[in-house]
Amino acid sequence: xxxxxxxxxxxxxxxxxxxxxxxxxxxxxxxxxxxxxxxxxxxxxxxxxxxxxxxxxxxxxxxxxxxxxxxxxxxxxxxxxxxxxxxxxxxxxxxxxxxxxxxxxxxxxxxxxxxxxxxxxxxxxxxxxxxxxxxxxxxxxxxxxxxxxxxxxxxxxxxxxxxxxxxxxxxxxxxxxxxxxxxxxxxxxxxxxxxxxxxxxxxxxxxxxxxxxxxxxxxxxxxxxxxxxxxxxxxxxxxxxxxx
Amino acid sequence: xxxxxxxxxxxxxxxxxxxxxxxxxxxxxxxxxxxxxxxxxxxxxxxxxxxxxxxxxxxxxxxxxxxxxxxxxxxxxxxxxxxxxxxxxxxxxxxxxxxxxxxxxxxxxxxxxxxxxxxxxxxxxxxxxxxxxxxxxxxxxxxxxxxxxxxxxxxxxxxxxxxxxxxxxxxxxxxxxxxxxxxxxxxxxxxxxxxxxxxxxxxxxxxxxxxxxxxxxxxxxxxxxxxxxxxxxxxxxxxxxxxx
Numbered sequence: 456x457x458x459x460x461x462x463x464x465x466x467x468x469x470x471x472x473x474x475x476x477x478x479x480x481x482x483x484x485x486x487x488x489x490x491x492x493x494x495x496x497x498x499x500x501x502x503x504x505x506x507x508x509x510x511x512x513x514x515x516x517x518x519x520x521x522x523x524x525x526x527x528x529x530x531x532x533x534x535x536x537x538x539x540x541x542x543x544x545x546x547x548x549x550x551x552x553x554x555x556x557x558x559x560x561x562x563x564x565x566x567x568x569x570x571x572x573x574x575x576x577x578x579x580x581x582x583x584x585x586x587x588x589x590x591x592x593x594x595x596x597x598x599x600x601x602x603x604x605x606x607x608x609x610x611x612x613x614x615x616x617x618x619x620x621x622x623x624x625x626x627x628x629x630x631x632x633x634x635x636x637x638x639x640x641x642x643x644x645x646x647x648x649x650x651x652x653x654x655x656x657x658x659x660x661x662x663x664x665x666x667x668x669x670x671x672x673x674x675x676x677x678x679x680x681x682x683x684x685x686x687x688x689x690x691x692x693x694x695x696x697x698x699x
Numbered sequence: 700x701x702x703x704x705x706x707x708x709x710x711x712x713x714x715x716x717x718x719x720x721x722x723x724x725x726x727x728x729x730x731x732x733x734x735x736x737x738x739x740x741x742x743x744x745x746x747x748x749x750x751x752x753x754x755x756x757x758x759x760x761x762x763x764x765x766x767x768x769x770x771x772x773x774x775x776x777x778x779x780x781x782x783x784x785x786x787x788x789x790x791x792x793x794x795x796x797x798x799x800x801x802x803x804x805x806x807x808x809x810x811x812x813x814x815x816x817x818x819x820x821x822x823x824x825x826x827x828x829x830x831x832x833x834x835x836x837x838x839x840x841x842x843x844x845x846x847x848x849x850x851x852x853x854x855x856x857x858x859x860x861x862x863x864x865x866x867x868x869x870x871x872x873x874x875x876x877x878x879x880x881x882x883x884x885x886x887x888x889x890x891x892x893x894x895x896x897x898x899x900x901x902x903x904x905x906x907x908x909x910x911x912x913x914x915x916x917x918x919x920x921x922x923x924x925x926x927x928x929x930x931x932x933x934x935x936x937x938x939x940x941x942x943x
Contacts (some may be wrong), residue, residue, distance in 0.1 A: 628920035632889050635879050645876050650920060655899070658922045676872035676894060678902045679923060 463538070465545070468699065470519040476542045477510055480595035481535060483529040484512040487661055488577050490651060490680070492516035493696045494663045500524045504615050506559045506608050507531070509597055511539030513575055514552045520699065525564060528554045531603070557691035559603050559611045566615060574612040575623045578605060580630070605630065606637050613641035613668060622666040639642045643679050644670040649677040655685070701789045707782070709789070713942065714763040720786045721754055725779060725839035725864045728756035731905055732821050734895060734924070735869040736760035737940045738907045745816035749857050750803045750852050751775070753841055755783030757819055758796045771810060773799045775847070803847050803855045810859060818856040819867045822849060824874075846879065849874065850881050857885035857912060864908040872903050888914040893921040899929070 462480040467473075473663070477483045492513050497503065499522040505513045530536040536556035543552045555565050562636055580595060582604075603611075612622045619657030621644050626634055628650060638645050643666035650659035659679060663671075684690050689697070703709070706724040711717075717863050717908055721727045741747065743766040749757045752772030774780040780800035787796045799809050823841060826848075847855075849870075856866045866887050870878055872894060882889050887910035894903035903923060928934050933941070 612736050629918050630916075631920065632883065632916060632918050635876050636883060639876065639880060650894075652922065656922055659920050662920070672874075672876060674873050674876050676875065676903050676906070678896065680902055 457541050468519065470516065473515050473519045473546050474542070474547065475512055475515055478538060484510050486682070487625045488512045489516065489696065490661070490663060491575065491577050491623060492520065493699070494625075494649070494665070495521075495575055495623045496574065497521040497523060497573055497580050498623075500661065502570070502585055503527070503573045503575065504529065504566060504571050504612075506574065506576040506611060507578050507597075507603070508539060508554065509535060509577075511542045511552070511554060512602055513577065514554075515542065515546065515548070517575070518546075518548055523551060526552050528552065529559050529562060529565075530554060530556060531558050532556075532597075535597075543620075555653050557649050560607055562611055562615065568614050569617050571615045571617060571620055573621045573623065574615050576608050576612060577625050578603070578608040578626045582631060589675075605633055608638075609634070609637040609643065613643050616643070616668045618669055620668045622664075622668070623667075624664045626661045626662055626664065631662055634664060638664075638666050643668050644672060644675055645669060647675045647677065651680045651682065653682050655681050701785050704782075712759065712763065714760065715792050717759050717763045718786070719754055719756055719759055720782050722782060726753060728754050730926070731869045732756045733760065733940065734868060734905070734907060736764065737943070738869075738909070739765075739817065739819055739867045740865075741767060741817055744885050746814070747771070747817045747819065748773065748806075748810060748815050749821060750820040751822050751841075751847070751916075752783060752798065753779060753821075755786045755798060757821065758798075759786065759790065759792070760910065761819070762790075762792055762795050767795060769801055769835045770796050771804050772796065773801060773806060773809075775800070775802050776841075779841075803881055804851055806855055806859065812858050813861050815859045815861060815864055817865045817867065818859050820852050820856060822847070822852040824871045831832055841938065849877055849885075853878070853881040853887065854885050855886050859904040860887070860912045862913055864912045866908075866912070868908045868910075870906055870908065872906045875906055878908060882908075882910050887912050888916060889918055890914060891921065893924055895924045895926065897926050899925050901934070903943070 461480045466475050503526040505528040508530045511528050514526040514528045536554050539554045646667050647665040649663040649668050651661035652659045681690050706722045710719050746768050749772040752774045755772050755876040758770040758772045780798050783798045890911050891909040893907045895905035896903045925934050
């Protein structure tokens with residue numbers, strides 16, 4: 456049995472019996488991570504890195520939806536990484552998922568450069584300069600660029616990826632220009648984006664991005680992903696994502 | 700009276716009595732120019748340049764929808780520019796619109812740098828390398844980057860604009876990464892984009908872009924503009940644009 460600590464609960468992910476431990480006092484995973492995991496198109500036997508893995512939700516979902524060889528999840532916060540490790544044990548997937556407790560910028564101590572098929576990331580969205588820092592440091596680290604900014608995440612992804620390796624990311628539309636800028640800077644070509652709108656007639660609040668290392672320049676903008684229908688229920692597509 | 704040449708016709712724009720001359724053998728204006736003109740938010744008394752004006756449709760519509768001081772339309776093709784000039788005369792708007800027959804790269808002979816409130820452009824969409832050139836050179840020049848590529852258009856816009864001047868452009872989504880890249884290079888910050896979809900459940904085929912010279916980095920992605928409803932009729936928003 457797995458010990459739960461103060462504030463923790465186990466959630467059933469409705470996906471091949473997988474479960475996840477979360478702590479209600481910290482940053483809990485949201486729809487962005489679920490959509491990102493679903494957006495990744497992995498071939499059998501891939502080696503994957505998740506930068507800023509948090510609860511480990513993305514490695515767990517990627518494992519559940521694909522036949523991966525190995526997924527490494529890097530998480531800077533010691534207690535959060537430790538909780539993600541217990542999630543790995545709870546699901547008995549130690550063979551497939553490894554949580555590494557380090558700053559993404561120090562990945563070289565653990566992982567090989569130019570090696571991975573896919574790098575995925577749901578990085579902090581908020582510039583440290585632009586908002587007050589949450590007084591609870593764990594939430595702040597997950598939301599703000601304190602220990603790694605957008606450029607660090609993209610630079611690290613580029614270094615980890617092999618030639619033609621794929622990069623998947625979810626982010627805020629209002630920083631898309633910077634995302635493209637850093638991807639170009641580190642030779643990950645943006646190949647596909649999909650905006651996520653809460654409702655059909657609202658502006659998007661998330662954007663899913665696929666890049667390919669050293670690819671040529673041609674972007675596909677997919678039709679928007681709509682979360683709620685006019686009655687406020689999940690759309691068919693969202694229901695399909697949550698049940699697959 | 701205005702003389703019409705072989706292949707020419709006059710179209711009523713349903714906007715303050717304005718008319719336009721087009722030649723059916725050349726490149727005729729499309730919905731992209733109408734949407735772009737409508738996307739521009741001009742204050743009274745602005746001085747504006749349209750790069751690659753073609754028939755002059757954008758200056759004519761901007762004149763019809765705003766109280767501009769002056770709009771210059773630059774067009775490289777002599778006969779097309781001459782036709783646009785006759786459209787200006789037909790509408791008796793010589794005081795407000797001036798067509799300049801030159802390559803946009805040679806604007807300095809006619810227009811002042813760092814001077815204009817707004818620059819607008821519906822540039823050629825197709826890279827010369829990527830497609831066969833249309834055998835009819837006039838159509839080719841309007842569609843392909845023969846005499847000016849994307850970078851030339853954005854560089855010229857940046858040079859013409861005054862500090863905090865606005866740049867409006869319509870383009871293909873699949874080259875959005877390059878658009879952002881050149882805008883950043885020439886210090887026009889992308890501030891607002893809006894994708895145009897033929898139908899609600901289709902991917903966008905156009906993107907409207909607003910940039911501001913020397914502004915800070917923050918992009919608003921607006922809700923998509925849908926052209927046709929489920930029955931194949933223009934949506935309410937498109938009808939409003941065409942009737943305003």
